[in-house]
Amino acid sequence: MVPSVELKMLTANDRELIEYARQVIDANTDAGPDEDGAHTMGAAVRDADGRMFAGVNLYHFTGGPCAELVALGTARSNGARNITTIVAVGNHGRGVVGPCGRDRQVLFDYHPGIRVLLPTAAGLRAATIEALMPFAATWTIENGTQEFDEARFA
Structure with missing residues (x-):
């Protein structure tokens, strides 16, 4: 059975996180509107304590790191252990851009249940990482790729 994707409306905290990510990339981009650059995406995460962390x-x-991975590393280096939203x-x-495949797999493996804010045909919405990764298998440092865990998608 294919897991259904349940999209949620954004909260005020979600909108605050989007604005924080926008401010960070606007302050730190190295490219003009019609130019390429090394720093063109910003990301922000929120932890269970409500703290926000960002990266570019x-x-x-x-294959340098995406902004999402930099934001996750920034959060970790500042003591955040339970990341709830990205x-x-x-x-x-x-505007908001959904995570690439590599970032989705990292989120799936290290942050089960994380809410991902992304654009959809219905506008900006939130979905769990599991909704974005149907039938994904978890990978761990200790055991490599694991068998499909249906309970993860219930």
């Missing part, structure tokens, strides 16, 4: 991407042809925002008013 570092584009590189070898969002990425493009520079120059490009």
